[in-house]
Amino acid sequence: MIRRVVVAMSGGVDSAVTALLLKNKGFRIIGVFMKNWDIRDETEKCIVEKDYDDARWICDKLEIPSIQIDFVKEYWNEVFSDLLEKYQNGYTPNPDILCNKNIKFDKFFHLARNKFQADAIATGHYAKTSFGPYLENYKANTSKYFILNVRLLQAQDSNKDQTFFLSQIPQQTLRHCMFPLGNYLKNHVKLMATQAGLCQIVRKKESMGLCFVGKRDFQDFISEYIADKPGDYIDLDSGLLIGKHDGIHKWTIGQRCKIAGCLKPYYVFSKDHGSNTITVVRAGTTHSALYTNFLITEKIYWISEEPCELRQTNSVLNCNFRFQHRNPLIACRVYKMSSDRLFIRLAAPLRAITKGQYAVLYSGEECLGSSMISYAGPSYFALGQLYKLHSLP
Structure with missing residues (x-):
């Protein structure tokens, strides 16, 4: 049966309650914080340091061991480099899906299994599996277990469901995953954290958007890694050149862009990596193109x-x-x-x-x-x- 579970601690309320629920179920818990980014933001602070401090405080409060592991190199090579390449080539990537696939449910999973001898890993994602939230029927030594495919199911809280971001999880990893929050609503999770004395974490603002961008404007951030390459704005309907842009990596389809000399806003229709042109449309957000x-x-x-x-x-x-x-x-x-x-x-x-x-x-x-x-x-x-x-x- 499952005895030792490594919980991915983010410093937020969801992973905190995940660890709390599993500890109350009698599992032996190890809290592990993944450091995936170490570049300083505009205030010269590493944007993950505060999250690690919070994760360590949560583990102390719950009386479980806390460990920090460094995946900075792996994240750069397998997530961030891919993001830069795709932006350069006119794509709009999703680093959260790639991070889950390559880091959290691959590198982290294997480290938890091999280094900490974990029977399973758990995260604060809002999702369920066909095994149920606690894998109560799991038996590590049954051959039947290993040939049974596990299904990924949407969480009870449809507003918080995160199966979208988990849609590339390897099947072998999913068989050893626990998502205790799958049957809870977000407000219930916050209530449980408050009752456990984790009020300062409940009050913490939830992280939104790309974690490594911080408070910076995305266009300014991406220009630190991809050199600007000026090109033309072309009006789709008239075929006329109507302005200049700084680089296709700064824009995504459907995004509103202000073009010098144009009184009305335009929206990005397409980006051409070969010609370095951005085709735009007017007529508001409802243009059929x-x-x-x-x-x-x-x-x-x-x-x-x-x-x-x-x-x-x-x-x-x-x-x-x-x-x-x-x-x-x-x-x-x-x-x-x-x-x-x-x-x-x-x-x-x-x-x-x-x-x-x-x-x-x-x-x-x-x-x-x-x-x-x-x-x-x-x-x-x-x-x-x-x-x-x-x-x-």
Whole structure:
């Protein structure tokens, strides 16, 4: 049975209550803080130092050991470098999904298992698994356990559900993961923390956005790592050059941009890495060019297994889709292309779908998996690709 659990401590209320719940269940807990970033912000302070101090204070309060581990090199090589490369090439990456895949549920997982002999790891993510929040039926020495695929399920608190960010977790890791907060609402988690005397953590402001950017403007931050490369703004409707930009890495699809000399705002329609041009549209946020209901992905990662609907030639999977964490789910039809790439047809057009983002698929409460979007644009191109595979239903 599970006895020793390593909890990823972030210094926030969610990981604090995760450790509290597991300790109260009788597990032997080790709190581990991951240091993934060590570059100083504009105030010359390392932005993770305060979080580590908070994590250590929580562990002392809960009377569990606390340890800091350094993944700065790994994070730079496997997450941040990828982010820089994608921004340079006109993509809009999602470092949170990549961090979970490569750092928290790979490097951290293996360190917890090998160095601390943990039976399982636990995090403060709002999610559930088909094993249940505490894996009460887990038996480390049963061969049956190791051949059973675990499913990733949405949390009870739909507003806090984080399965979107967990959609690339390796199956082998998921079999040893615990998400104690999956059956709780956020306000209940805060109440439990308050009752446990963790009031200063409850009052702490939740981190939002990219952790390494801090309080800086993103365009200023990214310019510290990618050199500005001026290019042209082109109006999609007129085809005219209407201004100059400092670099495609500073902008993403659908973003509002002020162009010198233009009285009305424009919005980014597309970025061309080859010509270094940004095509923009006017007419507010509702310009039809900003919407699409067709997209193509890279190779899909299925968390449990490939749905049976896609195992036959010319078959179609009906499921739900989202490409941003808080977006509502939307119905879609999924077609499998060569090399396990997907063609996805949405039930209704969505605004500002961007290559580099992730298409995350759901069936009911289950998160099936995800794939990076490689194309999302004018429907006429996408339709041509779809006709090569099937006749439109």
